Amino acid sequence: MRRAVKSIVLACGALILAVGVTSVSNISPATAVADVGAYYAPITATGGNELLGQVHDLITTTHTYYTSYNNCRDNAHITDYAPGGEKSIIEFYTHETIVEYTTNGSDAGRWNREHVWPKSLSNGLWGTDGGGADMHHIRPTEVKMNSGREGYRYGEVVNGQKIYSKTLSGADSQLGGYAAAGAFEPLDNVKGDVARIVMYVYTHYNTYQNVFGTTNGNGNSQYFGTLKFTHIMLASSEQAAIEMILRWNALDPVDEIEEHRNEEVYKIQGNRNPFIDHPEYADAIWGDEPVGGGQEDSHIEDFRAAVEGIVTEGSLAQRLASLQRALNAMLPITGSEKDLVSQEIIALYEAIHDYNAYVASCNRDSESASKVALESLGGLFN
Amino acid sequence: MKKWFIMLPAVCAALFAFAACGGNTLDPLNAMLDLDYSQIVLTVKNTFAEDLPSTDFDEEMSLTSVYEITYAGDAANVHYVVERFAKIDGMVVDESLAVPETYEGEALFEKGVLVSKTDDGVSIPDNISGIGFDFQDKYFKNVQLEDMYFIADVSDPGAFMGSRINCTDMKVKAIFLDSFYNIIISYTSNEGTAVDITYDFTL
Known part of the structure; x- marks a missing residue:
């Protein structure tokens, strides 16, 4: 009898253990160390709609594993790693370390999952699956920071209310942004993170016709639809929204947090955020600086230097x-x-x-x- | 052209004697100009000053023109080989442009007037019948006159050469015996070009 009970207990323990790691065991990890150059080899366009379409096709066709909302929670300690234990993460808006996850919206000082592009602003495309569970999209946020941002669109506010994360005791912890008139403005060192997530989501989850692509990839067409930047950015026009995103992308360059997440999410999902690997794609697609501007710039600089070096005295040779x-x-x-x-x-x-x-x-x-x-x-x- | 070659030695002696008495000491040289030369080879070299290293002759930039003048009676045939720099045509630049192009042709003079010439764009004077060289004491300073050579600074280049010329520091050196072997003239043009002219005479 004891052996039977022990066997049952062991079996249950194994089952529990198996359940606890189901989110990982079901994943077919991509190559552990990404060959980033090889990943972007299909990108041949230098800008505009052609580049947008190629990027859409790339990140949708390589997105081989669509994570669940629970995957986002269970892997946050890997993707948003912070010292302090298995549940410790780097908070998205404040970059402070938070050690406990919670599903209780009143638990100050703990973290939950933030839709950077809120469900309410997704034009009905996601809840907690598809784009709403994409690990490039979902970020851990302190509970009160999350609720303080509400479902506001991102924008640039004037005299906004300061939004703080909270400690476990409910006191203000770290400033995370400003809110006013239906807009939330993150801190300058997070604006680029927001912009690059927004561009990823826009490029990925728009139906391919909307972004000049050729496929939605992997038969997950139910996740795709129409997205506009004005859905997520508080601006007077789509162009004004784009300009704000490009401005934030330039203001706050890619940091180690983003690079680390990009690599870890790639191992799980199979795709990468191209605007973290190539922030210049943003201006190439929506601005007026084609990719390879560095090369073109060097052509111009080479010519200027050659003209400056024209010899007007000395031998004819x-x-x-x-x-x-x-x-x-x-x-x-x-x-x-x-x-x-x-x-x-x-x-x-x-x-x-x-x-x-x-x-x-x-x-x-x-x-x-x-x-x-x-x-x-x-x-x-x- | 008058022919003095038979009487030449006596005439020269007489002229030098005359000069010793207070006349133009260089009249013997003028007399040599009247001799009946069968050929004169004229070489004109222009070296362009552009802050070139003085010891780096590979960097020297010059144009040389050679004129072989052959006399026959009242006619003079001039065979010339002249150098000219080519311009950049359009937007095609070739470093070979640094090497001068050469033009070769013929010009025929009768009694000093040009009667025919190769159609190659090279400029040759229409009329070479003026006085030309004139050796007068008053045109020179720092003179060295010996039996076989004459060296001097030219104080009046235009009068000496018989042509208006803008230059500084002209010098002349002539080698002779009973006739000229050569006359070498050098000067710097007002544009800064170094000019070297050599006349090689053949009786």
């Missing part, structure tokens, strides 16, 4: 070599880029004109000296 360098450096500059270097182009043309004028004067000098030398023989020609 040196002058010609410097002009040749400048002309070669001008070749990669095309289209609207030439407007950026119009002064340098004019300077190059003037340098070529000056060179021609110089050699013409040399030829004239030689001709003049020869004329005098020949005419000095006048007495011998008669």
Whole structure:
């Protein structure tokens, strides 16, 4: 009998243990260390709708495991790791460490799950599955910080009420943002985090036609629909919302917290947040700086340096070599880029004109000296 | 052209004797200009000053023109090889442009007037019948005159060469015996170009 009970207990313990790790055992982890370069190899576009579509296709087709809402809770200590125990996490808005999870909305000083893009603002696309359980999206938040943000859209407020996280005793802990007139403004060091999550969600969960993609991937079309930036950003227009997101993306660069989460979530879900790996995609898609702007910038800088290095004195060989360098450096500059270097182009043309004028004067000098030398023989020609 | 070659030694002696009596001491050189040379090779080299290292001759930038003048009676045939720099055409820059192009042609003069010339754009004077060289004491200073050479600074280049010329520090050196072997002239143009002219005479 004792052996039977012991067996049952052991079996139950194994079952409990199995249940406790079900969220992990059902996961087929991707490669532990991501080859980020290889992941983005399918991206060939440099900007605009073409890039947006390619990014959508990439992050939807590589999203091989759609996590549950409980997965978000159970893996938070990995994705939002903080020292202090299995339930310890880094709080999203304040970056403080919170050690206990709770499902009780009145438990100050503990954390729960925050929809960065609230369910109420998702145009009906998610509750606690699909986009509403995407680990790139859901972040742990102190209970009172979460409720203080309410379901407000993000925005830039004036004279907003300060929103604090709370300690276990209910006292103010850390400032996490400001709220006013239906908007919540996070701190500057979190604005970029918010922007990159918003862009991920927008790019991923819009139906592929909306974002110029070709597929929603993996047959999970029920998770996709229409999203607008004005659903989540308090702005006068979609363009104004985009400009705010781009501004926040630039203001607050990618940090180690985001990089760590991106890697850990990738291991679980199979996809990455492209705006953490490539924050420049934001301006490339919605701004006016195509990807590879660094290369184009270097073309412009190379040309400017070559024009500045044009030799106007010394041997003809040196002058010609410097002009040749400048002309070669001008070749990669095309289209609207030439407007950026119009002064340098004019300077190059003037340098070529000056060179021609110089050699013409040399030829004239030689001709003049020869004329005098020949005419000095006048007495011998008669 | 008058032919003095038979009487030359006596004439030169007489002229130097005359000069010793207070006349133009350089008249013997003028007399040598009247000799009947069969050929004169004129070389004109222009070196352009652009802060070039004085010891780096590879960097020297110059144009050289050579004129071979062959006399036959009243006619003079000028065979020339002249150098000119090419301009950049359009936006094509080639470092070979630093090497001068050469133009070779012929010009025929009769009694000092150009009657025909190769159509190559090279400029040749239409008329070479002026006085030309004139060796007068008053045109020179720092003169060294010996039996076989004449060296001097030219104080009046235009009068000496018979052509208006803007230059500074002209110097002349002539080597002769009974006739000129060569005359070498150097000066700096007002544009800063160093000019070296050599006349090689053949009787």
